[in-house]
Amino acid sequence: MNSRIRAKLLPFAIASLLATAVPAIAQDTSSSISGRVLDANGQPVAGATVQIVHEPSGTTKIATTDASGRYAAQGLRVGGPFDVTVSKAGMAQAEQGQVYLQLAQETPVNLTIGAEQAKDVQNLSGVTVSANALAQTFSSDNKGISTNVSQRELEATPTPGRSIQNIVRLDPRIVISDRDRGEISAIGQNSRYNNITVDSVSANDPFGLNANGLPTLGTPISQDTIQEYNISTANYDVATRRGVGAIVNAVTKSGTNDFHGSAYYAFQNRDQMIADYNGQPYGGFRRTWTAGATVGGPIIKDKLFFFASYEKSKQIGPSSQYGVQGSGATTEIRGLTQQNVADITAAAKAKGLGDVGGLNGGSSDLQDKRYLAKIDWNITNNHRASFTYSQTKENKPIITGNNNTLVLSSGWYKTQVDNKSYALHFYDDWSDVFSTDTTISYADFQQNRGPYNGTPMPDVSVCVNSVNGCGSTSSSSPGVEFGTEYSSQANVLHVKTLNAAWAGTLYLGDHTVKGGFDFQRGQYYNLFLQNAFGSYQFNNLADFNAGKYYLYRFNTPAAGLGLSDVAANFELKEYGLFLQDTWQVNSNLSVQYGFRVDIPLTSDRPLYNPCYAAAPGQAVIAANCVSPQGGFGRTNVSTINGNRQVQPRASFNYTFDTERMTQLRGGAGLFISNPPSVWLGNIYQNSGVTQVQFACGPSSSASAACKPGSVGYPVFSTDPNGQNAGSAPIPGAKGAQMAVSTVSDNFQIPSVWKMSLGFDRELPWWGVVFSADYEHIKNRNAIWYQNLNIGAPTGVLPDGRFTYYKNPKGGSTGNTSRANANPAFGDAVINLANSDQGSADSLSLALKKPFADEWSAMAGFTWSRATEVNPGTSSVARSSYSNNVWVNPNENKASTSSYSIPKRVIASLTWQHRFFGDYATSATVFYDGHSGTPYSWRYGNDANGDGFTSDLAYIPNKGDISFAPGTTQALQDSFWQYIDNDKYLKDHKGAIASRNGARAAWINQVDLSFSQEIPGLFKGNKGMLRLDVYNLGNMLNKKWGVDHRASFPLVRNLADFAGVDAAGKPIYDISKAAYKDSNGNYSPLPLPRADELNGPTQRWSILATVRYTF
Structure with a gap:
């Protein structure tokens, strides 16, 4: 085709958007084609037959144009190529081939029939291949932001x-x-x-x-x-x-109609394919490999097809790195001998604990198996169905231990996951103006965490020679631990999810109306009971033989309750209804508007806690709780039942009449989130009255001395199911304090308002498209965790924050925190509420060249900002509250998001050439450069007496503070020098540090893939050798590609707060080793930490793959 005809046809074949857009169905599994058929004079052709054929499978759709010449077809396979043919009696046929469709996107295909020009359309294959990306970008259906x-x-x-x-x-x-x-x-x-x-x-x-x-x-x-x-x-x-x-x-x-398949093997080992970091070898997995196969083909040609795959991955983890002194292990436990271990294991066997294991024969191999089977059925030309079965099984052993405790194999644990799903889809065109999409799916997820060797027993630690128990530091007495790890004694999760969705689309001239519903029923069972088999600690072997424990913990269901009552066991149903109209106002403007309603329903409630619900000061003595000072005057049985949310949405696409494709798109609407179900599950597990916690020992939660065999104190028992704990709290122990998690009466699933505006422009070179996108997010119902049992403040500290210590001017040593809290409840009385604070903005610029002439390229830049009240980093309510930092607790104040990355630059370049016949040589380089993660400067201890180490530090000027007694002048000088050398600290002297105000260094990462096809054993078969290099820049310079992030939860400690001196100044204690370098100078924990540098992402690595396809 000559350039004159080409220039004439392209604006029509690509830019002339159909008057009726086919809206993409969310979480769609298909694609769509739509367009308009005109005659030689540019007039619409009604009653023309449009045949759409997926060439690899012969799947065919038939559509008929309406009075305006429009047609549409939904539920098509993703990919291609497709051949589109239009015909009408008495008029010349027109055809367009080599059409490729994208997932959940509409591709416009417009045709002219009855003219000499139409004959040329079928020869547009070279044009449509290169212009297909333009057609999918410049579509009236493209209103939001997607890739x-x-x-x-x-x-x-x-x-x-x-x-x-x-x-x-x-x-x-x-x-x-x-x-x-x-x-x-x-x-x-x-x-x-x-x-x-x-x-x-x-x-x-x-x-x-x-x-x-x-x-x-x-x-x-x-x-x-x-x-x-x-x-x-x-x-x-x-x-x-x-x-x-x-x-x-x-x-x-x-x-498809042809049999195709593959077999592959990917491999990586740490010795040759993972780099050292500054001479420090990678200490993680020894090697990892993945092997798999896929196969697909026809069962009945043009009618019934199958696709199946199997994949197994294994990460060969290290055995225990811990050993006795002189063993040569990576970590030798000083002061622990092999004879100590032998004596302790012999004593355990004599007490009836049996084989408590050793250090040999164990591994921490992570193993995954993935299965998939899929059937596609072309029922008729206008009705299609598919069924998919998928299963993933994962097994992950965890070898535990620390620098001072040797954990035998009976103390290791493993997590096993089995995730199965079934999905059935129907794609139906009932007429030329009405089509439906129906989906029914079911998923079954099970996760069990239990003992490595499968034998349940109590968790037992025996120190070598101690008077205050075993510890994890080098100054503590070494010890040996065995038995079921305390968090793995009753830890089971089972989730069953049923989903159904139906959407109907009705074409009414300039309007396309879509309506439907979706439904989800989730059934959740999560049993998590720590110390269910009992956990003991003995000071020495003699005490162990005598059954004289130093510390004991045992949690059990309350009287009259069983394990099912302790578990979060609830059902949540979610109903969604939606209605939408897409109006093609004219050939340039498409407008979409509608709404959806989501309604969560559950009839399950947590067990009622009368002590919690009592008014403050109203004493309560109930069957399952006692609270002399009353409660909080609110119920603990609120759920999200019936808290519906109506979500209006509107969007548009405007195409400009320009020689080069140009469009403006945008929209606004309300969206709810997919919140972790465990956040709701916390209210069922933590009602405060479903379990009894027994504890004695020296910790803050169990301060009473242990007296084994005395009244209320059980004797040591080796039977995991026969712990003799009685039915009442241990006298004087704090372990009986209640922990309660709740949600506010009107708590809504987290939701945000979104608004976006995008601009796309075809550039005159190589089909490159420039895009600019702005997106604004405003929290409507964000999460806000509140601790209800802090008590009233007892005073104000010099920097203006409240304190809750009994002695307001005292530090944390020997001082009582939460002095005015309700003593019947612990520090974990956590309520989940909503906040409307927090927002985000993003501006993205991108250039993309589709693959043509042996290469493709992409580059993008994003600037963004995001704020939040709580980052929601944990599955546990108490941790979600405490993994935050604040000036005063329970602040409803937004600050920089823990997930905020303000600047990001990405770029990729793909090149492919066939040096040897039809065997391609390919290479792709991907660059990802972005700002480092944020972090907060806090105190290293509980500064304000609220019970948590979550207090943002005051950054002093000289003269604002005093130092703890014994702090040398040299250490003080290095403290001030460090502040002056740190940009954030220097710029914020005289103020309390902002949450996530500081930021780690910029990260540059370059990844490379290189592949070479080689001849196969038979005609049409090919082999392939491929290398994927992760963090290539780190191979050239060991400082590149390193993520200098702060410790979780993104904090660094400035100093310990030691109280207020006589002059009213804060006292800073920087005498701990954590605040000093090897020379004794002030140096808080550096970025990154040495243990984090040992991770696989902090160094270059290579993955080698061999593949055979047919």
Whole structure:
């Protein structure tokens, strides 16, 4: 085709957008085509037949144009190529081939029939291949902000971890905020708020225990099964259920009319393929490998197809690094001999504990098995169905120990996960103007944490020679620990989820109306009872033989209750209704508006706690609790039942009449999140009256001395199911204090308002598209954890904050914290409420060149800011509260988000060439540079007496403070010198540090993939050799690619607060080793810590892959 005709046809074939857009269905598993058919005079052709054929499978859709010449087809397979043919009696046929479709996106295909020009359309294959990306970008359906990752891009992208994290980072607005934990954050939002689906089935952590938001430590599904990803931060379609964080939607591959498959093996070992860091070898896994196979093809040609895969991954972990003195182990425990171990294990056997294990024969291998099977059925030309079965099984042993305690194999534990899902989809065109999409899915998730050797027994620690128990520091007496680890004695999770969704689309001329419903029923059972088998500590072997324990803890269901009553055992149903209209105002403007309603319903309530509900000062003596000073005057049985949220949304797309494709798009709407169910589960587990906690010993939660055999004190028992604890709290022990978790009466699932505006422009070179996107997020119902049992303040400290110590001017040593708190309750009376504080903004600029002429490229820059009240970093209510920092507790004040990465630059370049026949040589370089993580300067102890080490530090000027007695002048001088040399501290002297006000250094990371195809054994087969290099820059310079992050939860300690002196000045104690370097100068814990530098993400590594395809 000559350039004159080409220039004439392209604006029509691509830019002339259809008058009726097909809205993408949220968490869609399909694609769509729509367009308009005109005659030679530019007039609409009614009654024309449009045939859409997926060439690899023969899947066919038939549509008929309406009076305006419009047609649409939904429920199509992702990918292609497709062939689109239009015909009408008495008019010349028109055809367009080589059409490729993207997941959850509409591709416009407009055709002219009845003219000589129409004959040329079928020869547009070269044009449509290069222009297909333009057609999908410049579409009236493109109203929000999203990134599609095609099969070609998936194959080219460096994936050294073979994980979802390697893929989502291709969107400039999404960052891996913690590389070691795999946290995925979109515009500074909590990683637990992401909504990740595969074939419309949730791939999120179903309960919310994992920081990465995924159900397993490894990837939940084999990346070799994925056909395409759609990643969005703003999708205004009302069928979108969860949209606060990133919406990551993936669809798996399907079979075709040809048999295709692959077998692969990926390998990495630490000795040759993972770098040292400053001479420090990697101390994690010894090697890791993944082996798998895929196969797909026809069962009945053009009718019924299958696709299946199996993958196994194994990470060979180290055996125990701990050993007795002189053993040659990586960590030798000073003062502990082999004879000590032999004597203690012999005594344990004599007491009937049996084999308590040793250090040999154990491993910490992480093993994953992933299965997938899929059936696609072309029922008729206008009805299609698919069924997907997926299962992931994971087993992770944990070898425990510390620098002072040798833990035998009976004290190790393992976590086992079994995650199964079933999904059935129907795609139906009932007429030319009405189509439906129906999905039914079921998921069964089980996670068990139990003893490594499978034998339950009490947790027992025996010190060598101590008077105050074993410890983890070198100054403590060494010891030996065995028996079931205290948090693994009753730890079971089972979640069953049923989902159903139906959406109907009705085409009414210029309007496309979509309505439907979705439903989810989650059944949750989480048993987590620490010390259920009992936990003992003995000062020496003689005490162990005599059964004279120094410390004892035992938790058991309250009288008349069983384990099921201790567990969070509840059902939550969520109903969603939605309605939307898409109005094609004219050929340039498309407007979409609608709403959805989400209603959570549950009839399950926590067990009522009359002590908690009592008015303050009203004494309560009940069957399951005692509180002489009353409670908090509020109920503990509130849930989210019936707290519906109505979410209006509107969006638009405007196409400019310009020679080069240009469009403006935007929208606004309300979105709810996908909150961790464990946050709601806390209220069932922590009612304060379902379990009895027995404790005696020297800790703050169990201050009474242990008297084994005395009244109220049980004798030592080796039977995990026969701990003789009685039914009443130990006299004088603080272990009987109640811990209660609640939600406010009107608590709403977290929600945000979103607004975005985007601009796209085709540039005159190589099909490059420039995009600019602005997005604003405003919290409507954020999370706000409150501690209700701090008590009234007792005074004010010199920097203006309240103090809760009995002696307001005293430090933490020998002082009583929470002096006015209710003594019947502990420090974990936590209420989850909503806050409207916090927001985020993001501005992204991007350039993208689609693959053509052997190369593709992309570059993007994002500036963002995000604030929050609470980062929600934990599955435990108390930890979610305490993993924060503040000036005064319970502040409803937004500050920099823990997930905020203000600046990010990404770029990639892919090159491919066939040097040897049809065997491609490919290389891709991906660069990710971004700001470091934020952190807070706090005190290293409890400064204000609220019971938590969460107090933001005052950054002093000289003369503002005094130092603890014994602080040398040299140490004081180095303290002031350090402050003057640290930019943040220097700029904020005379003020209390801001939460997340400081920030770690910029991170530069470069990843590389290189692959070479080679001849296969048979015709049409190919082999491939591939190398993925992670953190390539670190190979060139050991300082590059290192994440200089602060310790979790992103804090650094400035000093210990030691009280107020006679002059009214704060007293700072910097005498601890944690505040000094090897020369005795002031130096708080550096960034990064030495143990964090030992992680695999802090150094370069190589993953080698061998693949065979047919």
